[in-house]
Amino acid sequence: MADAVDVAIVGAGAAGLTTAIFAARLNPNFTIVALDSAQRLGAKILVSGGGRCNITNVRVTPADFFGGSPHVVRRVLSAFTVDQTVAFFRELGVPLHVEDDGKLFPDSNRARTVVDALLGEAERLGIRLLTGRRVTAIARDGDQFEMGVAEGAAVVGDAHPTPTRPPTSASEGRRYVARRVVLATGGLSLPKTGSDGSGHRLAQALGHALVPPTPALVPFVLSGDFHRPLSGVSQDVELTIRAAGDKPVRLRGALLWTHFGVSGPVVLNASRFWHRAELEQRSVTVSASFLPGDDFAAAERRLLELSQSQPRLSLQHALGTLIPARVAEAVLQELGIAAGVSLAQLARESRRRLVHALLEWPLPVTGSRGYNHAEVTAGGVPLAELDPATMESRKCPGLFLVGEILDVDGRIGGFNFQWAWSSAWVAAQAVAAAK
Ligand SMILES: Cc1cc2nc3c(=O)[nH]c(=O)nc-3n(C[C@H](O)[C@H](O)[C@H](O)COP(=O)(O)OP(=O)(O)OC[C@H]3O[C@@H](n4cnc5c(N)ncnc54)[C@H](O)[C@@H]3O)c2cc1C
Numbered sequence: 001m002a003d004a005v006d007v008a009i010v011g012a013g014a015a016g017l018t019t020a021i022f023a024a025r026l027n028p029n030f031t032i033v034a035l036d037s038a039q040r041l042g043a044k045i046l047v048s049g050g051g052r053c054n055i056t057n058v059r060v061t062p063a064d065f066f067g068g069s070p071h072v073v074r075r076v077l078s079a080f081t082v083d084q085t086v087a088f089f090r091e092l093g094v095p096l097h098v099e100d101d102g103k104l105f106p107d108s109n110r111a112r113t114v115v116d117a118l119l120g121e122a123e124r125l126g127i128r129l130l131t132g133r134r135v136t137a138i139a140r141d142g143d144q145f146e147m148g149v150a151e152g153a154a155v156v157g158d159a160h161p162t163p164t165r166p167p168t169s170a171s172e173g174r175r176y177v178a179r180r181v182v183l184a185t186g187g188l189s190l191p192k193t194g195s196d197g198s199g200h201r202l203a204q205a206l207g208h209a210l211v212p213p214t215p216a217l218v219p220f221v222l223s224g225d226f227h228r229p230l231s232g233v234s235q236d237v238e239l240t241i242r243a244a245g246d247k248p249v250r251l252r253g254a255l256l257w258t259h260f261g262v263s264g265p266v267v268l269n270a271s272r273f274w275h276r277a278e279l280e281q282r283s284v285t286v287s288a289s290f291l292p293g294d295d296f297a298a299a300e301r302r303l304l305e306l307s308q309s310q311p312r313l314s315l316q317h318a319l320g321t322l323i324p325a326r327v328a329e330a331v332l333q334e335l336g337i338a339a340g341v342s343l344a345q346l347a348r349e350s351r352r353r354l355v356h357a358l359l360e361w362p363l364p365v366t367g368s369r370g371y372n373h374a375e376v377t378a379g380g381v382p383l384a385e386l387d388p389a390t391m392e393s394r395k396c397p398g399l400f401l402v403g404e405i406l407d408v409d410g411r412i413g414g415f416n417f418q419w420a421w422s423s424a425w426v427a428a429q430a431v432a433a434a435k
Helices: 014-026 043-051 070-079 082-091 111-124 198-205 265-279 296-309 315-320 325-335 348-359 415-433
Strands: 003-010 032-035 065-067 096-098 103-106 128-130 133-141 144-151 174-183 211-216 220-222 234-243 249-257 261-263 284-289 361-363 365-368 376-380 399-401 408-410
Touching (some): 014 032, 032 133, 082 096, 082 103, 103 111, 111 128, 133 198, 220 265, 234 265, 249 265, 265 365, 265 376, 284 365, 296 348, 348 361, 376 408, 399 415, 408 415
Parallel strands (some): 003 032
Antiparallel strands (some): 065 408, 096 103, 133 144, 144 174, 220 261, 234 249, 284 361
């Protein structure tokens, strides 16, 4: 016997939970079930924003996203705006406040309040939240869907996973039948929270293509040893990513040196460009300007002014007034320029070599920390395969897709959650209206 419901939501993360909530509010008569492979819901929300959950941003535009058509992204974002997001969470008892770069966080500064509010609202609305249910197959049968579900399925991160042989077809194992299915399985980032890419395979089996996924918002691993002694140092830089065939991408922000390479917001934002070029086997380099905003002339002028105002200051100390002292020391050592000479004593040739190095410091990227450390997945189901007015599949009517499973990835700052909330809202309108 199969459980029959009006709407089955596969994946109860940010996008799946809110789709369920919005749909249940719009159509209280519907039976809605949300099936999730994880034993505990909300794991990714709990670790988001350093445990504080950066829910959205005061200003969200298509320029903050990559992947599918900006026109579609704009349309989806404008259907459920930042103001609506703020009002929705306020209504759930989660007021938000603005921080640096327009990021909005809960006043509680605890992601737990976000998860509790969403789960509480889902429960109030009578949504059936079923955990430990991994959807392994979805088959369309006339005007309904049949889902094969492995119960108690092993999900990395569960304390005591119960291994079961997953059904290999929709007619095996525990079955659910639904008139509408929403795929909200996320991508591949942080797989221990449950998003292991199985949603991509479910979508493909229902006729969808897949823009090849790569990690995004992920730290870089560097070769060599330059970064090692700098571990823990943070500085403002401008990164330039040069990929064959593309215009150079320049990004400014904080870089954090680590024992494995580099991290920090500007690095995370750069990672998708590096990964996409690598995926397409295009040559790609990354360099950092330690004097962001300066061109060669401006940077050289700064050094000359320093040498005039403080002629006896050692080169290392002079440089330490412009960039972190440990980075200044490491740069001079790497260039083989004596740290103890004064700026005034520095030969013109060495000064120019130093300026050039400060503006174009190569970062020898060999890879990234991968999906286990990526905040988001680039690539996914192409937006062109959906109706942007409803998020309904053009390949498989009755199927809806929301959140990170789609070929949309935002930069750091609350944009990925806003995509989850907005796409959920659009899908919920259509799902709830369905006869
Ligand atoms: C460390 C970290 C920090 C982040 N911080 C922020 C932030 O502060 N602000 C921001 O905007 N974004 C942030 N993000 C990104 C954001 O969390 C995601 O973009 C967002 O959670 C995606 O929501 P989703 O519902 O589409 O997917 P997910 O949250 O990944 O949820 C997918 C759900 O589907 C379930 N699932 C998968 N496959 C199956 C299956 N076959 N059967 C049943 N269930 C399945 C999973 O168990 C999971 O619960 C962060 C991400 C990480 C990893």
